Structure formats: structure tokens, C-alpha cells
Amino acid sequence: MRLGELSERSGVSTATIKYYLREGLLAPGRQINATTAEYGEDHLRRLRLVRALIQVGRVPVANARQALKHVDDDSLGLTMRLGAALWELPQGPEPDEADPATAAARAQVDRLLAELGWESAREIGALSPVHRSLVGLVALLIRLGYPCDAELMAPYAQLMHAAARLDLDRMETYASDTEKVELAVSSAVLFEPVLRALHRMAQEEESARRYGIV
Template sequence: MRISELSQRTGVPVPTIKYYLREGLLAPGTATARNQAEYGDEHVQRLRLIRVLLDIGGLSIATVRKVLDAIADERLPLHDLLGVAHHALGPRPVHPENDDDVRAARAEVDEFLAGLGWRVRPDAPARHALADALVALRRVGWRVDARALVPYAEAADRLARCELEGIPADASRADTVRSVVIGTVVYEAVLVALRRLAEEHHSAEKFAPRRPAEDRRPGHQGACG
């Protein structure tokens, strides 16, 4: 297909595709003439992945390039690839490392994760994110410790297991990589969105004036049961 058809199939404007080509995010097509090239399904898949990382993941072009380079490195184990995606997504630490409150919170988070039995890298950005959250809560007067995170950890554990078990064992490396990376980015956004919607619902149940009863449809059971 020509670049115009590639644009139509992916919804990405031609100038943007050319920009990705110049930046090395997208491999060149097969040259058919001086200023023309043919593109294949691999370009369609790559473009869609790039848009997920940029639009849903909110990553920079430079960070997307790092993730794509990791995906292209077939010597990199899948678990390490997931680590690359997590580091790309961040978030970066909010508080300075030499802050006494931060050091105490990080030690508490390390102990909490060890108690869960989770195998997590010492430099995982999410470790620092949890510590930053504890510090922030305490500085606004909330008396909380890592034990308050148990319900979140239990829910996250079930969701993460469900997401990874959903990847077929016989899937190709390319399909597995796309599933892992896209799942990490997209389902994180899904989780945040659903939590906010659920919070709004329960806020309405608790604080909003009561309205006449409405018909309720049976709840839909998701893929995780």
C-alpha cells in the first residue's frame, strides 16, 4: 500500500507518518520509485502501537523510541521488556531522595512489597510512586501507613494476573510483545478511569439526594470473572 492508504487505514495523517519516518520510529517502506514506497501490515501495526504509546501512554517521542528499540531487540527477555515499558511510563519521583520522610516511606514500601512476596526490581519507578503517595498523604494530615495499601495491592494482583494470563502461550514474540506493552499502557488508563467512575457512583450513593428508583440492568461480567 502507498502512504496515503497507510494513512487511511491507521487514521494517522500523512505528514505525521513522514515525521515518524524521519525520526526513525517507523521503518522505511520498500522503494518503488524516486519518491514512492510501498508499506505493509507491519507498518500498520507499528503505527497503531506508536499512537497508543503517544496518545494513551502520554510518552515523548524520545521515550517511545526507547520502547520501540527494546521491542525490536529479540535478545531482550519479555520480562525485561516489561521493565522497559514500566520505566518509560514512570512516574518520576516527586520528592527529593535526601528527604527524611521520603527515605522512611521508601523503606516502608520496600518492606511492604517484600511482605507481599512480589518479585519487583529495586529501581522500579512504581516503588518511588508509592512512597511519594504516602508522603503526600501524611503531609496533608492523613495518618496512614503501607497497610492502607493492602486492598489496592490485592486488586492490582488479581488484575495483573488476569491481564498476563490472557496472552496465549503459543503467541508469537511480536504478538506477545504488543499485548504486554499495549496492555500495560491501555489497561493502566482503564483502571484509573474506572476507579474515578466508581468513586463518582459511590459518592452519589452516599452524598447526593436520592432519586426515584430506576431500572437496573444486570452487571456485565468482564474477562477476569
């Protein structure tokens, strides 16, 4: 398809598509003459992902470019490719090592992973910004005087593990590794807010069941 059709089918203006092409967020089309390029279904799919990242997720262009580079990097195994792509997305606060609450928080996160038997998460922990961000968040709660320890987090972590199994089952319905990683990245931006809304709605439902509506 030509640029005009790509714009129409994606709902992204031609000016924005040209900007994404210049920024290297979208691969160039197949040049058919000096002024015209041809685009395929993979361009359309990638364009949706770029829009999800930039326009909806407000991910900075530099981070989006890095994430997409990892999406396309088939030299890595699937776990590291997923990790590398997702780790470019905005994370929670970095832990403040000067704060004594950080050491307490790290001890609780370590204990949590040990109790859950999450051996791989422990192993990846030294690399993973997700691990650092969890330590930072738990430290913040401790500093503000809200208790947050391994016992409190464990049952929630089990539920999140069940959610992760559903995520990966869904991912496996896609044929190529590139499409799998694309789904994971778009889900992190678009589906996490759905999960949060479902959580808040479940709180309303459960609260009404326990205490009535009025």
C-alpha cells in the same frame, strides 16, 4: 500497501507518518523504486501504537523512541523487555532523598512487599522506576499529613495483583513476544485511564448503595 493506504487505514496523515519515519518511530517500508515504498500489516500495527503513545499518552518523542527500541529488542527475556519498555513511560514523582518522609515511605513499601511475598518486585526494586515512584508518592502523602502505610496499601495491592493476572492472561493470547510487549505498552497508556474511570464509577455505585442517591 502504499503510504496513502497506510494513512487511510490508520487515520494518520501522510505528513505525520513521514515525521514518524524521520524520527525513527516507524521502520522504513520496503523500497520498490526510487519514490515508492511498500508497507505491511506490522507497519499499521506499529503506527497505532506510536499514535497511542504520542497523540493520546502525550509521551515525549524521545521516550517513545526508547520504549519502541525495547519493544523490538528480542535479546532480552520477556520480563526485562516488558520492564524496559514500560519504564520509559512517564512515572510519578522521584523521591526526594533529603526529605525524612522518604525514608519512612521506603520502609512502608519494603514492609508491603515483604508482607505480600512479592519477592521479584523486591529484587527488581533497585532498578525499577515504578518502585522509586511508589516511594515518592507515599512520601508525598506522608508529608501532606495523609497516612499511607503497608496495612492500608496491602488489600489494594492484592486487587492490583488480580488485575495484573488478567493483564498477562490477555497478553498471552498474542503469538509473538513483540506483540505481547506492544499490548503491554499500549495498555499502560490507554487502558490505565479506563481502569481509573471504572474505579470512580464503582465509587459512585457503592456510595449510592450505602447512602442512597439523593
